[in-house]
Amino acid sequence: MSDLPDTFDYIVWGAGLSECILSAALTRAGHSVLHLDSWQQYGGAWQSPTLRDLESQLAEVAPGARLAWAQPAEADAWRSRSRYFCLDLSPRLCFCRGDTVSALLQSDVSRYLEFLPVSGLYTVDEAGCLERAPVQRGQLFRSDRFSLVEKLHCGRFAEFCVSCQPDRDLADAGSFPELLARHGLRSGPAQRLFALAVGMSPPDSPAETVVAGIRRFLASCGAYGPSPLLVPKYGASEICQAFSRHAAVWGAVFHLGADPDRPPAEARRRLIVSDRFAQSGWLDLGRKRRLFRQILVTDGSWAPRSEDQQDADEVRLAVCMLPGFTRPLLAMELPPETGCCPTGTRVVHLLQPCSPGESPPTDCVQCALAPFTGLRFERLPPCCQCASEPTAANLPTETALDKNLGQSDSTGQPADSAGQPADSAGQPADSVGQRADSMSQTADSVSQPDDSVGQLADSARQPDDSVGQPADSASQPANSTGQPADSAIQPADSASQSADSAEQPADSSGQPADSAGQPADSADQPAAAADDQQPFRKPSCILSVCFVQDDLSDCLNPGALPDNVTVVPSLYSDFDFDVAFQRAKELFDELCPGQEFLPRPPDQEDLVFDQPASEAPTVNGDCGEGENEGAAEAAPPAAPAAEVTPNGDSSESQPENAR
Missing domain, CATH: 3.50.50.60 (FAD/NAD(P)-binding domain)
Structure with a gap:
C-alpha cells in the first residue's frame, strides 16, 4: 500500500x-x-460464506448467532464438503423489470452474473398446509381451489391492477380485503394469492400498498420467461x-x-x-427494525412434486403470515443448481422482518419460526438459544401435521382440517378449505342431484374413502351441512337416477357399491392409483443457523x-x-448532481481506433520498379493504434524505426 x-x-x-x-x-x-x-x-x-467460513466467522458477521447440527457426529463429513456451500447472510430476490436488473443491464455488469428463475411460488392456508399459488393464467384455470366464477374475477382484478390510476381509483379503496370484496373475491385463497404471493404484503394492508406490489409483480412477468422473479x-x-x-x-x-x-x-x-x-x-x-433469520440445510425439498412441475430441482418461494408478526415471512428454498449446496441437499432461507417497535412473541428465532419449520422438516436441532425444544405454544398441532402430510389418525380414516376423523359410514368429514360455489344453490341430497357447474375438485384437500376409491356421485350424499359433492365425482342424471344414497346397496363392509353395481374394494386392498404414488416424506434438517439482523436504514x-x-x-x-x-x-x-448514474460502457470496438484500409496509402501496380520505390518512400509510416484507457487517456507507442 x-x-x-x-x-x-x-x-x-x-x-x-x-x-x-x-x-x-x-x-x-x-x-x-x-x-x-x-x-x-x-x-x-x-x-x-462457505460452511467452514460461516462457522469460523459467525460471531463476527452475525453477532449473537447460534449454529446447531442435527447430528453432531455428521458435522465433520459435511465440513469436508464446505466449498460446495454458499450460505447467504442476506438472500434477496430480483424482479425481472426492477431497478436491480435495469442497472445491471445498463452498466453491463450483468456479464459477470448468472441468475435462475423462481419456478414455484407457495402460500400457506389456515391449517398450515402448503398450497401452490397459481400466478400464471394456465395455472389459475387448472387450479382446484377457485370456482369458475372466482377464476374470472381473478383475471379481471389483475387487469384492474395493471390499468388503474392509483390517485383516482384507489383514493377511497380502504383496506385490501375491502377492495377484493368489491371485485367479487372474498375467499381466503384469493386474499393469499394476491396479497401474499403476488403483492408480498400483509393481507390487511392498505389497498394502495398491495396494488403497487401487484403491479410490479405483473410488470415483470414474461420479461425473461414465465417467472417474474430471479435469484443470483x-x-x-x-x-x-x-x-x-x-x-x-x-x-x-x-x-x-x-x-x-x-x-x-x-x-x-x-x-x-x-x-x-x-x-x-x-x-x-x-x-431500527429487526430481521429474524434462519438458515437450514436439509436433505430434500419441503414440497412434493406437482403435476404441472417440469423440474424437480426448482427454486421455491413461500410467503405466509406467522402468529405474532405484522409482516409476512419469506421462505426461499435453493436447489443445488444455484451453486449454493451440494447434490442431494437444499438450502432454506427464512426471513421474518419486524416492524419498528414490534415485539415478537419470543426473542428466540427458532421458536418464533417454528410454526413454519415444524410442519416442513424433521430432526430439527434443539432450540439454539434456550437449548431445549421449541415452546409448545409455537409448535403446530398434531392435526395440522397429519393434514400437511396426508396421514391418518388412529381410526384409520383420514382426518379433516378441523381434526375430526371421518364418520363411520366411510364418508370423509367436511374440510375447512372445501367451499361451495357462490353461484350454485345447495340443496338436500335426497331430493336434488349435485351441482357440478361451479363446484371445483380439490383432490389434494378432499381425502378419499377408506378403500382409496371415491364413491360414485349417485352414492355420495352431501354432508350434513349441505355441502355439495366434489365436482370430480360425476353427478347423477336427474332424469334416470336418483341422488338418494339409500337406494344404493352396500356390501358387507359398509362401503357403497359403485355405479356398475359392484361392491367397492375391501379396506385391506389398496387402490391401484395409490400404488403408483410415492408417499411424500418430510425432509430432515442437517444444520440450523439462527441470528438477528438490524435494519438501520x-x-x-x-x-x-x-x-x-x-x-x-x-x-x-x-x-x-x-x-x-x-x-x-x-x-x-x-x-454528483447532473451526472449519469452507471452509464453504459463503450463497446469494445470503440476502445481502439484503427486507420481504415480505404484511407491507407496504396502503390500503383502499373508503375515501374523505380516508381514503386519512390512511392514507397513517399508514403508515411502507418500511425500506431491509439488505445483509450478506462480513465479516458490515450497513449501512443512509437516504433523504434519510426521517422
Whole structure:
C-alpha cells in the first residue's frame, strides 16, 4: 500500500451492496475512489460464506448467532464438503423489470452474473398446509381451489391492477380485503394469492400498498420467461463482487482487511461510511427494525412434486403470515443448481422482518419460526438459544401435521382440517378449505342431484374413502351441512337416477357399491392409483443457523454527521435488491448532481481506433520498379493504434524505426 496516493476524491468504508454500487458509479463518473473494508470478503452483511467460513466467522458477521447440527457426529463429513456451500447472510430476490436488473443491464455488469428463475411460488392456508399459488393464467384455470366464477374475477382484478390510476381509483379503496370484496373475491385463497404471493404484503394492508406490489409483480412477468422473479447463482455476494470488479476496471482501489482506526489515505471530497463503522451519535437506534433469520440445510425439498412441475430441482418461494408478526415471512428454498449446496441437499432461507417497535412473541428465532419449520422438516436441532425444544405454544398441532402430510389418525380414516376423523359410514368429514360455489344453490341430497357447474375438485384437500376409491356421485350424499359433492365425482342424471344414497346397496363392509353395481374394494386392498404414488416424506434438517439482523436504514441522524461524511445503510429488510440500488442512486445524485448514474460502457470496438484500409496509402501496380520505390518512400509510416484507457487517456507507442 506504500505506492498509493495520499488522497482520493472519495473513500468508501464497507463492501456492502449499496457501497459497491456507489463505488462503481463514482469511479465510472471519473472520480478516484479508495474502497476499504475490515473483513476479508466482499459483501459485508451480504456475504455468502462457505460452511467452514460461516462457522469460523459467525460471531463476527452475525453477532449473537447460534449454529446447531442435527447430528453432531455428521458435522465433520459435511465440513469436508464446505466449498460446495454458499450460505447467504442476506438472500434477496430480483424482479425481472426492477431497478436491480435495469442497472445491471445498463452498466453491463450483468456479464459477470448468472441468475435462475423462481419456478414455484407457495402460500400457506389456515391449517398450515402448503398450497401452490397459481400466478400464471394456465395455472389459475387448472387450479382446484377457485370456482369458475372466482377464476374470472381473478383475471379481471389483475387487469384492474395493471390499468388503474392509483390517485383516482384507489383514493377511497380502504383496506385490501375491502377492495377484493368489491371485485367479487372474498375467499381466503384469493386474499393469499394476491396479497401474499403476488403483492408480498400483509393481507390487511392498505389497498394502495398491495396494488403497487401487484403491479410490479405483473410488470415483470414474461420479461425473461414465465417467472417474474430471479435469484443470483452462488449467492447475493456475487452482485457485490460484480460491481467491485466494474469499479476496479475503471480505476477504483480496493483494500480488504484494512484497519478502520488507521486509514491509509484521506478523502478530498467526502468520506462514505457504512453504518457498521458509524460512530455513536450518528444513528438513532430507537428506530431500527429487526430481521429474524434462519438458515437450514436439509436433505430434500419441503414440497412434493406437482403435476404441472417440469423440474424437480426448482427454486421455491413461500410467503405466509406467522402468529405474532405484522409482516409476512419469506421462505426461499435453493436447489443445488444455484451453486449454493451440494447434490442431494437444499438450502432454506427464512426471513421474518419486524416492524419498528414490534415485539415478537419470543426473542428466540427458532421458536418464533417454528410454526413454519415444524410442519416442513424433521430432526430439527434443539432450540439454539434456550437449548431445549421449541415452546409448545409455537409448535403446530398434531392435526395440522397429519393434514400437511396426508396421514391418518388412529381410526384409520383420514382426518379433516378441523381434526375430526371421518364418520363411520366411510364418508370423509367436511374440510375447512372445501367451499361451495357462490353461484350454485345447495340443496338436500335426497331430493336434488349435485351441482357440478361451479363446484371445483380439490383432490389434494378432499381425502378419499377408506378403500382409496371415491364413491360414485349417485352414492355420495352431501354432508350434513349441505355441502355439495366434489365436482370430480360425476353427478347423477336427474332424469334416470336418483341422488338418494339409500337406494344404493352396500356390501358387507359398509362401503357403497359403485355405479356398475359392484361392491367397492375391501379396506385391506389398496387402490391401484395409490400404488403408483410415492408417499411424500418430510425432509430432515442437517444444520440450523439462527441470528438477528438490524435494519438501520431509518436510523440516520443527519444533524450529528460531519460535513464531509455520508452514512450508507448496510442492510435493508425488504425482500428484493431494489431498495439498495435506489438508495445508492439517491446518494450518487447528491454527490454528483447532473451526472449519469452507471452509464453504459463503450463497446469494445470503440476502445481502439484503427486507420481504415480505404484511407491507407496504396502503390500503383502499373508503375515501374523505380516508381514503386519512390512511392514507397513517399508514403508515411502507418500511425500506431491509439488505445483509450478506462480513465479516458490515450497513449501512443512509437516504433523504434519510426521517422
